[in-house]
Amino acid sequence: MPDIVIRPKYVEEIRKILIYCSAEKIAVSPVSGGLSGGFSCPTIKPGGVLLDLGRMKRIIEIDEENRFAIVEPGVTIGELWAYMHKNHPDWAPPIPDGAPPASTVMGDAIDRGFSLYTSSVGPQGDNFMCAEVVFPNGDVLRTGSWALPTAKPFYKYGLGPDIWSFLMGSQGTMGVITKVVVKIYPHPEFKTVVVWGMSNPYDMQNLTLEIQKQEFGIAHNTVMVQGGNYPLVMTRWPKDKVPHDYEFYEEIGISKWWMNFEIWCQTAEELDYVVNRIDKMAKDYKKNRAKDPDSIKSQELHPKQIASRLKKPNKIAIPYGFWDAGFLFITWYTPWPECAHFCEIYCNAMEKYGFPPTMWVASIERARQAICMPIICFDSTKTEELERVQDLNRETTEYGLKQGWLNYRPDPYIHIQAYYQAGMYWKYLRMFKKLVDPNGILHPGRLALP
Known part of the structure; x- marks a missing residue:
């Protein structure tokens, strides 16, 4: 169990929380909806702060021509589906098929889930274009083409190496995602x-x-x-x-x-x-x-x-x-x-x-x-x-x-076995973690990371 639950609404609040917790070496476990059917949500001792992003519920933009939607982490699949059904009925967002309507779009993204058209267009991770992430030192980074202040979030791979893919599957261990850009697809009759x-x-x-x-x-x-x-x-x-x-x-x-x-x-x-x-x-x-x-x-x-x-x-x-x-x-x-x-x-x-x-x-x-x-x-x-x-x-x-x-969605107590067989992969994963989270405050123990 966490020691305290904090429910921020704005990016600046998250920045201040992470800067303080990093300086004091207080664990922070971010969740968007808390409805993972796997192992990604539970905190691991020490509990520290549970960062509940459920109040960040803005559907920021639906762009039919460029075919993307921008949402905050608390937007649920039921909310986005209902919003688009009413306002953009010819288009469908990449919601996971079978998940509860109260689960979140962003949670499915970061956990590399599957969508309602995953057989046709590929894994859910491929539907996510760009993101905004806050690191423990307070830096706010936008990935892909979104890294340029004048650019739309139209291109996932952006400037050189793809940082967004580095965050995929990280389960809150590398940074706090505050916005995601997802592809939308035609919703035919x-x-x-x-x-x-x-x-x-x-x-x-x-x-x-x-x-x-x-x-x-x-x-x-x-x-x-x-x-x-x-x-x-x-x-x-x-x-x-x-x-x-x-x-x-x-x-x-x-x-x-x-x-x-x-x-x-x-x-x-x-x-x-x-x-x-x-x-x-x-x-x-x-x-x-x-x-x-x-x-x-x-x-x-x-x-x-x-x-x-x-x-x-x-x-x-x-x-x-x-x-x-x-x-x-x-x-x-x-x-x-x-x-x-x-x-x-x-x-x-x-x-x-x-x-x-x-x-x-x-x-x-x-x-x-x-x-x-x-x-x-x-x-x-x-x-x-x-x-x-x-x-x-x-x-x-x-x-x-x-x-x-x-x-x-690995269980850290059991699926650590995978890292035993992929030691070099785990070595560099730990190095990346140390780079963005030097004090190891984000979801400690998750993914067998410090």
């Missing part, structure tokens, strides 16, 4: 969701890869490509009412594994073409290359299901509170052709430790990478269950690192 089901993660992986390789074509129209297994359904219900046998889900038409293709198009003709092309490719895969062809089938959705899925912000994270408010996204990045293996070993590990084998997988940049998210549902009031979560996390981390997979 013609949209739908196509779902194909199967019995195993390998057919899910391989069919999806074939479709996502259709670049400069249908792959760019599939803005969000995400799937998983049938326990994703049961963990949204009160746990005392969950049917545990797969037969129940089979009777209502839910495959053991499936993949959703959310499609956005500029015209009705284009939408029809993309849907038909995906269906044609799926049928060809089923006939000629599938591991279990009999299980592969199109899952027809009711119009209400499609409308619910297309509604943003999507609130799929909220129902997990039925599980005694204990849920954790232990998220990994893998090469797409390895995501099925990840799903297989992690589901087995979850069952070994007594957790529902709940798995979610999404394509990043047309299946160049996979974001794999085991969703751990547990009773947060029981110490023994928390310990089992840590044991599961530790065992799977050891295995995942041997495979060359990367953890996202």
Whole structure:
């Protein structure tokens, strides 16, 4: 727990706080919304100051011609979506799909999350152009083209080496971000969701890869490509009412594994073409290359299901509170052709430790990478269950690192293992930290940094 919570509203207030705390060597842990589903928010002893940026809520500018938005760290994805829906309805911001509406745009940026069109345009970090950051010595830096006083924040890489990328994933350990510039994209009228089901993660992986390789074509129209297994359904219900046998889900038409293709198009003709092309490719895969062809089938959705899925912000994270408010996204990045293996070993590990084998997988940049998210549902009031979560996390981390997979939103108590295997990387990360935060006040202990 922190010793004190401070809620600044202006950049100058943050400057003064950081200058004072740096001089007195008081720890400062900045948060934008505090709703991370991973490990980035908790303070580590000594608690010091929790710097709550939730009052910095200005939507500063929406530029439709240059296609960017400038927001402060306290702006939530629900607020930005509602503002643009009302004032700029033809454009959509890069909000994370599935996160609570109260989570923040900036928090998803700095944590390198994913957006509602991440399969089409790439990882969330690529949607962020420029930033304003306050360092512990009080310096205020603008990155990219924004470093020039007369320039718009139109170019991420700016003057020589890219400083913004250095801050990505830093979880508040390098500086306090006070403004971010994000890309906005067209929000067309013609949209739908196509779902194909199967019995195993390998057919899910391989069919999806074939479709996502259709670049400069249908792959760019599939803005969000995400799937998983049938326990994703049961963990949204009160746990005392969950049917545990797969037969129940089979009777209502839910495959053991499936993949959703959310499609956005500029015209009705284009939408029809993309849907038909995906269906044609799926049928060809089923006939000629599938591991279990009999299980592969199109899952027809009711119009209400499609409308619910297309509604943003999507609130799929909220129902997990039925599980005694204990849920954790232990998220990994893998090469797409390895995501099925990840799903297989992690589901087995979850069952070994007594957790529902709940798995979610999404394509990043047309299946160049996979974001794999085991969703751990547990009773947060029981110490023994928390310990089992840590044991599961530790065992799977050891295995995942041997495979060359990367953890996202690392737990400093467990994922320090990654730095053991990347010693030179950690050496220079510590050197960069020492440069911008010589007294080590910002989120000490986070990312295994002093």
